Amino acid sequence: MEALQKIAKEALASKEAAFIIGYARVPGSQKTRPFIARDEAEAGQLVFDEYCQNNLAVYLTRIARPKEGKMGIVAKSCDVRAIVALLQENQIKRNEVYIIGVNCSGVVEDPAQPLSKENLAGKCNMCQAPQPAGTDTVVGEAKPYERADDKVGKLLAQLDSLSPQERFAFWEAEFEKCVKCYACRQACPLCYCEQCIADKSQPRWIESSASVRGNFAWNMIRAFHLAGRCIGCGECSRACPADIPLMLLNRKMGMIAMKEFNYRHGSNMDDPTLVGSYNNSDRNDFIM
Amino acid sequence: MNYYITTDEKLRELVRTLAEQKWNIISADKQGTRFMYINDGKDLTVDAKARPTKVSAKQFVFPKSEPLFFFKKEHDDLKLIDPQAVQQKTVLFGAKPCDAAGLPIMEKLFNWDYKDEFFNKRVENTVVIGMACDYTDEYCFCTSVGLAPDSEKGSDVFLVPGADNHYVVKEVTPKGAAFIAEFKAIFSEAAQGDIKAVSRTQPAPEKKFNVDEVKNWLDGHFESEYWSKAGETCLGCAQCAFVCPVCHCFDIVDENCAADCGRRVKNWDACQFGLFTKHASGHNPRETQPDRYRQRVSHKFKYYQDKFGETLCTGCGRCSRNCAVGIDIAEIVANIPM
Amino acid sequence: MANENFEPKITCFVCNWCTYTGADLAGTSRLKQQPNARLIRVPCTGRIDPVFLIKAFETGADGVLVSGCHPADCHYNTGNYHARRRWIFFRELLNTVGIPESRVHFSWVSASEGKKWVDVVNGVIDKVRQEGPFEGYKKINNEFALPEEVEV
Numbered sequence: 211m212e213a214l215q216k217i218a219k220e221a222l223a224s225k226e227a228a229f230i231i232g233y234a235r236v237p238g239s240q241k242t243r244p245f246i247a248r249d250e251a252e253a254g255q256l257v258f259d260e261y262c263q264n265n266l267a268v269y270l271t272r273i274a275r276p277k278e279g280k281m282g283i284v285a286k287s288c289d290v291r292a293i294v295a296l297l298q299e300n301q302i303k304r305n306e307v308y309i310i311g312v313n314c315s316g317v318v319e320d321p322a323q324p325l326s327k328e329n330l331a332g333k334c335n336m337c338q339a340p341q342p343a344g345t346d347t348v349v350g351e352a353k354p355y356e357r358a359d360d361k362v363g364k365l366l367a368q369l370d371s372l373s374p375q376e377r378f379a380f381w382e383a384e385f386e387k388c389v390k391c392y393a394c395r396q397a398c399p400l401c402y403c404e405q406c407i408a409d410k411s412q413p414r415w416i417e418s419s420a421s422v423r424g425n426f427a428w429n430m431i432r433a434f435h436l437a438g439r440c441i442g443c444g445e446c447s448r449a450c451p452a453d454i455p456l457m458l459l460n461r462k463m464g465m466i467a468m469k470e471f472n473y474r475h476g477s478n479m480d481d482p483t484l485v486g487s488y489n490n491s492d493r494n495d496f497i498m
Numbered sequence: 499m500n501y502y503i504t505t506d507e508k509l510r511e512l513v514r515t516l517a518e519q520k521w522n523i524i525s526a527d528k529q530g531t532r533f534m535y536i537n538d539g540k541d542l543t544v545d546a547k548a549r550p551t552k553v554s555a556k557q558f559v560f561p562k563s564e565p566l567f568f569f570k571k572e573h574d575d576l577k578l579i580d581p582q583a584v585q586q587k588t589v590l591f592g593a594k595p596c597d598a599a600g601l602p603i604m605e606k607l608f609n610w611d612y613k614d615e616f617f618n619k620r621v622e623n624t625v626v627i628g629m630a631c632d633y634t635d636e637y638c639f640c641t642s643v644g645l646a647p648d649s650e651k652g653s654d655v656f657l658v659p660g661a662d663n664h665y666v667v668k669e670v671t672p673k674g675a676a677f678i679a680e681f682k683a684i685f686s687e688a689a690q691g692d693i694k695a696v697s698r699t700q701p702a703p704e705k706k707f708n709v710d711e712v713k714n715w716l717d718g719h720f721e722s723e724y725w726s727k728a729g730e731t732c733l734g735c736a737q738c739a740f741v742c743p744v745c746h747c748f749d750i751v752d753e754n755c756a757a758d759c760g761r762r763v764k765n766w767d768a769c770q771f772g773l774f775t776k777h778a779s780g781h782n783p784r785e786t787q788p789d790r791y792r793q794r795v796s797h798k799f800k801y802y803q804d805k806f807g808e809t810l811c812t813g814c815g816r817c818s819r820n821c822a823v824g825i826d827i828a829e830i831v832a833n834i835p836m
Numbered sequence: 837m838a839n840e841n842f843e844p845k846i847t848c849f850v851c852n853w854c855t856y857t858g859a860d861l862a863g864t865s866r867l868k869q870q871p872n873a874r875l876i877r878v879p880c881t882g883r884i885d886p887v888f889l890i891k892a893f894e895t896g897a898d899g900v901l902v903s904g905c906h907p908a909d910c911h912y913n914t915g916n917y918h919a920r921r922r923w924i925f926f927r928e929l930l931n932t933v934g935i936p937e938s939r940v941h942f943s944w945v946s947a948s949e950g951k952k953w954v955d956v957v958n959g960v961i962d963k964v965r966q967e968g969p970f971e972g973y974k975k976i977n978n979e980f981a982l983p984e985e986v987e988v
């Protein structure tokens with residue numbers, strides 16, 4: 211904690227960073243939330259521990275860019291993946307961000323409970339390297355943690371074993387709950403379009419009504435626009451007030467990226483994006 | 499006021515009877531996500547100890563999408579077709595005080611200038627069976643906005659948990675009295691005190707601020723520095739407005755039904771969306787997210803007061819409990835530098 | 837679930853330069869084809885946003901066919917390569933939400949392949965006829981059906 215605060219204070223003092231996007235404790239609670247530190251005193255409020263669930267990379271495309279200095283950001287390794295993805299997609303430049311990497315020992319699923327095997331965020335289960343790479347500096351220590359059941363993977367396997375009609379009925383019941391609040395979009399570090407297709411009205415491709423049909427269209431297109439891009443942070447499904455298992459679709463798309471292209475978005479900032487590129491030898495067997 | 503007694507088992511029986519008579523029956527779901535239609539007594543969830551559902555019950559009087567009319571092109575003419583009339587009798591089970599109170603609060607808005615017949619019809623057709631609440635967490639603040647865990651505002655019939663799965667039943671409105679009379683077998687008469695209500699196991703939510711002081715401050719601090727920090731990390735999703743039992747903004751859009759016909763629909767909308775106030779010219783009077791967050795707080799604690807003399811908040815804490823970035827409206831209001 | 841009396845509605849998205857021209861050739865060559873397909877001409881398969889396919893189901897299609905120039909033949913050089921990559925994801929996504937492969941078909945048909953076009957279209961129509969009406973989507977489309985008419 212002190213190391214993190216010290217680095218943040220120095221970065222602000224030297225004007226390396228204009229502000230630091232980090233986590234601060236919610237008063238009277240162990241929970242944390244995003245916090246933007248702009249001066250030394252505020253940098254003293256920054257924390258990092260297992261209650262830091264949020265993927266802060268979402269702010270890099272939402273917050274006003276400073277005229278001078280970089281955007282500082284505290285990033286665990288999964289957040290770094292989102293940052294690298296944004297670099298790959300040309301949304302930010304490497305010299306616009308000052309990345310304070312934090313070694314991570316897993317974060318909680320339910321912030322009201324302590325970290326345990328049962329209370330481990332789904333993304334940590336899938337995490338490949340809790341130590342962030344390619345950051346400007348790193349603090350803290352990554353302790354090994356016990357992985358839990360892969361609930362999303364299990365549910366997906368179950369879903370895949372159903373008939374198409376049963377799958378359709380499953381999603382009909384799920385999407386019926388959607389209220390079209392677009393929290394899934396706003397919480398996603400990779401949903402940064404200035405004008406989302408859901409907001410376009412001429413023509414209106416995706417009905418703005420929260421009808422089951424409009425919700426199908428929205429959720430399918432959201433998942434598709436993240437295909438080969440989603441870095442699996444789970445923020446969309448955490449933000450969803452209707453508890454729709456959005457990660458099933460994201461995971462499926464991630465699995466296809468892996469299976470067909472051996473590709474993981476946000477792994478290397480020099481990689482071309484998957485759906486933005488092509489290969490002559492791409493799979494052709496499903497085309498008559 | 500008349501008192502009655504009923505039990506969990508009897509309420510399930512009531513659900514079965516209502517289902518036979520083709521009532522719409524609404525109950526919280528088992529996961530605590532939202533309210534939904536049920537048809538079977540075993541799906542009834544009436545639980546004073548439960549956390550308020552993530553999404554409030556408002557969509558049963560103010561649907562997330564409601565067709566206002568349909569239109570069809572016929573030769574050179576346009577024919578208008580009314581939607582199916584709202585007439586189904588409806589009962590909402592187990593509304594907490596912070597859910598039930600939302601109805602009379604929203605009623606003011608929907609009857610202020612234009613009388614919204616869709617909303618009014620739905621409210622008229624709905625019997626609200628409210629329930630005393632025995633839950634408190636750090637997000638609850640009903641006591642700060644003039645309500646309490648045993649407020650009957652908005653309920654037609656009110657349940658208070660008693661010993662051995664019994665409920666003390668109070669009839670609150672004539673509509674509630676008529677409902678109880680119609681289903682006599684479920685509600686046995688009792689005198690007040692026949693059955694002891696079990697006392698709350700949870701402390702009542704602490705009072706976090708004083709609405710009058712807040713209103714006074716808001717009157718003069720539109721341009722306050724406070725706002726720039728208060729809404730800084732807001733992502734501009736509208737989850738907070740959509741789960742809220744009293745947020746009532748809507749947008750009216752036309753949609754295609756088929757090549758020659760369409761419908762005009764009233765959809766939920768919210769002030770946290772950047773598009774909400776964006777003009778056709780591209781100008782946006784609420785340019786930044788803090789501007790929008792200020793609107794959220796001001797509408798709830800000042801403008802609605804100015805116009806209707808009520809606070810546009812029941813203190814349920816849903817918006818804050820669900821906010822992905824931990825923005826807590828009660829904390830922000832309580833921290834106002836008054 | 838063979839349904840002999842059911843006539844499916846197939847929406848086809850075809851690129852202007854190859855498949856559309858191929859379909860045209862089928863017509864001028866007087867090749868016979870079943871009448872269940874409706875063609876929508878787009879400049880290139882690269883222009884086919886997956887949201888078009890969703891719209892097709894929303895407007896009552898029982899099946900969809902997407903077709904364009906063979907690899908290396910795209911009028912804009914790479915449109916079909918980009919499209920193919922998107923389809924690899926999109927058809928899996930559709931399958932996951934319960935819109936199976938039997939309702940979503942892809943083909944490469946060149947301007948000279950009038951015969952192939954007829955075979956492809958007939959094959960898709962037969963397949964979807966066998967699959968039966970798309971009840972799932974029909975149900976959710978129903979919300980948009982005009983109510984019993986009460987005149988105002």
Ligand code: SF4
Nearest residue numbers: 398440441443444446
């Ligand atoms: S789609 Fe969901 S899981 Fe994927 S990057 Fe966006 S918020 Fe994270």
Ligand code: SF4
Nearest residue numbers: 388389391392394450
């Ligand atoms: S967050 Fe959930 S309810 Fe909101 S739009 Fe996304 S899927 Fe729908």
Ligand code: SF4
Nearest residue numbers: 732733735738770821
């Ligand atoms: S306050 Fe929270 S829930 Fe509301 S719009 Fe902002 S981020 Fe979304």
Ligand code: SF4
Nearest residue numbers: 742811812814815817
């Ligand atoms: S503003 Fe928040 S606490 Fe108040 S009624 Fe709405 S959801 Fe509940």
Ligand code: FES
Nearest residue numbers: 851880904910915
């Ligand atoms: S022009 Fe036919 S696929 Fe591109």
